Structures are given as C-alpha cells and as structure tokens.
Amino acid sequence: MKRLTLPGGVPASRTTAAAVPRRRLRNKAAAVTVGFVLVLGTGGAAGAESPTAGSELKKTLDRILDDERLEGGATSVVVREAAGGDVLYKRHSGERLMPASNTKLLTAAAALDVLGPDYRYRTDVLAHGTRDGGQLDGDLYLRGTGDPTLLAEDYDALAADVAASGIKKVTGELVADDTRFDDERLGRSWAADDESAYYSSQISALSVAPDTDYDTGSVKLEVAPGSAPGKKPEVKMTPANDYVDVEVTAETVAEDGSNSLSVDREHGGNTLTVSGGIPVGADPEESWTSVWEPTGYAASVFAEALRDHGVRVAGRTELGKATPDGARRVARHKSMPLTELNVPFLKLSNNNHAEVLTKTMGYESGGEGTWDEGLKAVDGFLEKEGVDTGTLRQVDGSGLSRMNNVPAAQIAALLRAVRSKPWFEEFHDALPIACAPDRMKGGTLRTRMCDTPAELNAHAKTGSLTGASGLSGYVTDAGGRQLVFSVILNNYLAESVKDIEDKIVVALAESGGDGEAADGTGRSDESRNPKSGGPQPSDTAGTGVLECSWRKPARC
Numbered sequence: 039m040k041r042l043t044l045p046g047g048v049p050a051s052r053t054t055a056a057a058v059p060r061r062r063l064r065n066k067a068a069a070v071t072v073g074f075v076l077v078l079g080t081g082g083a084a085g086a087e088s089p090t091a092g093s094e095l096k097k098t099l100d101r102i103l104d105d106e107r108l109e110g111g112a113t114s115v116v117v118r119e120a121a122g123g124d125v126l127y128k129r130h131s132g133e134r135l136m137p138a139s140n141t142k143l144l145t146a147a148a149a150l151d152v153l154g155p156d157y158r159y160r161t162d163v164l165a166h167g168t169r170d171g172g173q174l175d176g177d178l179y180l181r182g183t184g185d186p187t188l189l190a191e192d193y194d195a196l197a198a199d200v201a202a203s204g205i206k207k208v209t210g211e212l213v214a215d216d217t218r219f220d221d222e223r224l225g226r227s228w229a230a231d232d233e234s235a236y237y238s239s240q241i242s243a244l245s246v247a248p249d250t251d252y253d254t255g256s257v258k259l260e261v262a263p264g265s266a267p268g269k270k271p272e273v274k275m276t277p278a279n280d281y282v283d284v285e286v287t288a289e290t291v292a293e294d295g296s297n298s299l300s301v302d303r304e305h306g307g308n309t310l311t312v313s314g315g316i317p318v319g320a321d322p323e324e325s326w327t328s329v330w331e332p333t334g335y336a337a338s339v340f341a342e343a344l345r346d347h348g349v350r351v352a353g354r355t356e357l358g359k360a361t362p363d364g365a366r367r368v369a370r371h372k373s374m375p376l377t378e379l380n381v382p383f384l385k386l387s388n389n390n391h392a393e394v395l396t397k398t399m400g401y402e403s404g405g406e407g408t409w410d411e412g413l414k415a416v417d418g419f420l421e422k423e424g425v426d427t428g429t430l431r432q433v434d435g436s437g438l439s440r441m442n443n444v445p446a447a448q449i450a451a452l453l454r455a456v457r458s459k460p461w462f463e464e465f466h467d468a469l470p471i472a473c474a475p476d477r478m479k480g481g482t483l484r485t486r487m488c489d490t491p492a493e494l495n496a497h498a499k500t501g502s503l504t505g506a507s508g509l510s511g512y513v514t515d516a517g518g519r520q521l522v523f524s525v526i527l528n529n530y531l532a533e534s535v536k537d538i539e540d541k542i543v544v545a546l547a548e549s550g551g552d553g554e555a556a557d558g559t560g561r562s563d564e565s566r567n568p569k570s571g572g573p574q575p576s577d578t579a580g581t582g583v584l585e586c587s588w589r590k591p592a593r594c
Contacts, residue, residue: 098545099127105538111530114446117546120454120512120520131450134430134443135528138501139387140508141437143449146380147456147465148419149395152403155461159185159373159398161244163196164365165205172206178351179361180340181215182244182333184394184407185373186254187382189247190277190339192371197343199369211353212344214337217360218243219397219407223331225434226409227441234303236326238438241393243407245332246339248276252382254390255332257282261299261312262322264290271299271316281338282308282329291315301325308335333357377461380468384499385481389436396435409434420448423455437501449510449524469511472496472543487540491516491547498523498543505529509539517550 095117103113114135117127149157160183167176178200182188223240224233232238239245239255248258258276263269269290275282288299298314308330316323329335337355344351373379383391393409400411403418413432420427430444456462470481472495473488482500487493498511510524523546525539 107532163369177210239328392435515550
C-alpha cells in the first residue's frame, strides 16, 4: 500500500493564483536520497584536452568535488567548450552511472529528431455501424495515440462534437481503443513502493491529466478541514469521475492539533482512503495519486461527458479493443506540438511524458508502441549523432529505473552534437533555467544558483533518485564561451549534493574572464557569509531527495 503524507509546512504557491491558499500532500514514499555524477563539456570523446588553459578551473572543480559527502561515492566529470570541443576538465568521464532524470535528455532529443518538432498527438471519436437519424446502431470508439496532455475539458469538447454530429443514442458499446501502445503499463525495474505515486503513473495510449502540469494518469484530491473538531474534512477530486472512489476516515482536529492527513491507494484498485487529521482553519491540502488502469479512467471521464451532452450509450464500456476498418470519425482533438510539449516535460521532469514519447517513437519508427522498439529508435538516433551507445544502457525514457547506466562523457557528447540541429533553440529553451522564477521557465532549477553568474544563464536538466543525482546542460562563461556540462554522482549517503552541482556550474559561469573566482560561490572568500547571498541550493534541507517538481507540496 502506498502512503501519501501531508507535510506540516506551507509550500510555495502554484503559478495560477487560487482563491483559497493551498498546501500540498507529500508522497511519503517519495522521500529518496540523491546521487551525483558530473560531466561538463561540449562533446563526446572527440576534442583535445587542454590541461593547462583551464588550470585554475581544474583546481576549482577539484576542490568542489573533494567534498567529504562524495567520499566513497562515484563521480564522472567532463568539461568541454561547446564550439571547439576542447576538454577543459574531466574526472572519470567514462564511468557508467545512474543518470536519473538526465536520461530525459536522450529521450527528448531523440523524439525531436525521430518524430519532428511539429509532431502532434490525435485523439479521435469514431462511429462504427449504421445511422438512423440521431441513433447509431453500432459502437462508439474513443481512440488514443498517447497524448499525455489531455484534460477533462478536452474529453468534454470531444463529447460536444459527438453531440453536434447528430448522434444522440448509441445502441452498442463505448470502446476505449488504446492499442497504439502495448499493455505493459510500468517500466522495467520501477520501484514497487512508487506504484501509486503520480510520478510513476501507468503508461497508456489513453489517459487523463488533472491539471496543466499534465501529470497524466493521476487524480488530484483537495482536502479542506470541517467546520469543527470531529467533523469530516471536505474532499474534492479533480477531475470528477466515477472510476476512482474516495473513502474518508480522517477527522478535523483542534486548531492547535497536528496535521496528520494521508492518502492511500490500494494495490490493483482505485479506492483512495483519506485518513488522519487536519486542524480547524488549516489551509486546504492537495494530493496527486496515480490511478490503476488509465484507459478505464479516460473512458469513464469521456462517458460522463457524453451523458452531460445528451448522448446515451446503451451498452457497457469496453477497454483495449482496436477500432475496426470502416469506422467514421465524428470528432478529433489535436495536442500541442512536440516543441511545446517539451516545456512541461523537461521543465517539470515529467516521467510519463518521457515514456509516452518513447513508445510513440517505437510505433512511428518500428510499427510497435513498446519500450523495446522505442528504445531502438533512441539508440539509432544517438549512434547517428556520434554517441557511443556501446558504453551505455537505457531501459526507459524517464530515468526512473535504476538499471539505466550512462557515462557522463556520452551525455556531454549528445549535448554538443544537438547544437547543430534546427530544433536546438527550442530544445535549449525547454530546459530548466537557473533562478528563473516562473515554473514554466525555471522548472526544477527555479530556486537554484540565484545571485550568481549562473542565474538565468545555465540551462540544464536535473536528476534525482536515491543515491543518484545529475545536472547536465549549457552555461556561458565570463568570456562569452558556451560550455556543455553534465553532472552525475552515485552511491553517496548524504541527503543531498545539489549545492555541489550548483558550485560547479557557478564556477563554470565565472571562468574565462578576469577576476575568476576559485570557489564556485560567485563571491570572494571574505564575502561568503551564507546570509549575504551566493548560490541557493534547493535540496539541502532534508526535503530535496526527489526531483524538485516531483515534490508536489513544494511545487518548486
């Protein structure tokens, strides 16, 4: 059983202001520790190493990486100039380590190349049978192709279009066609105790997201205290649906009582139990939980929308049946293009998006919407771009699996290679940006490296799992050179090493100009009072053991 626990602290607000202040329930099983490997560079193995030109930078990075928290762990570091490819720094650059969500760099780049930046998902409603006025003597098919951004309002619009087509009654069944992908819902070696976590949701060609973070395959609960101690809290589910049941055993407690709310989902089912206590007058709490079998979830939301628009379906709802030849389309929804989808995908490190894109590449390039076929497409792209795929192992699209192993040097090779792509600017802009305050700009870096030369400069992908942390991307140094870096570290025992990553990137941003700092703080030694400024690591307080965006209470 998976438990989601509400934290007592008040998190940052959402990007869209809410009328009532909200706090967010924390997923207990989400508390994982971080690992770290550093790769800094602009390319792969090619390019001459320059051990003298970057001697001061080397001393700085060596000093940062000699942090006692990394003792006994594994590091892989490469630093290279983007344009020329010169190696400015490296440490164990060929070591294979768990990249965590840095894996998404491989997936995102491959998707842009294999699918194209303008690729859109299509969700269709098709009628199969004969029409007699407003009656369809046959079945109505809801056919998905994997769109991870579908909201309840999109299903409502599809239902409105069905009604507008003249169909008022369906004598047969409502069929949810998710056959574009196989029925393997969870990735290889994903942690069992993450099963109900929204960031580990099941993968289907048909699903629903509760909000514009697009955490598809999950529902959101908002829990508000009752009017007096002993009263049941008020619970609202988004989207409203009949597929997920909510049982409330929680109570409202005295105003000075402790907040002990939790949400549990049973294995293999869709009953959410809200238990514990919430104080009188407390702000509402929010929780995101994955559903069991997202195809049925999508079908339920669509069926309700059909009823709301006056379309009656006499038969039952059937899942996983392919749309027959000859079915006529009566409604269609198109997703945003891939370049836009990459923004929530990379900024918020959305795991489901990565896996959907992987299976989509498999279908479009090999005719099968499977992980195996999709990863073949990723591998083919990487080889074409000069990445040595013989030195790495990728088993999913998101990096959620601990079986992924990638050398830092190869991540750097990819980052340098894609600079020549016509879609590079969109790819670069979709990466989280250091200290950019908007969530859809700064993403998982929005609270990091503030008041340093890396602020609004470093564009990079974060990554965090227990004992594995990464940061890979681009930064411009003080001399105007673009550098490519990748950071991956594994097998350390500290709660977080994010501040070490930040110091490295700040040191890169400071390098290449006069008065180069040697400590990576962005300040001289005499001004390094932590109260006076400097980099602002987000994950050093014992809360940051997951991707920033995965910690829904903090919402980054």
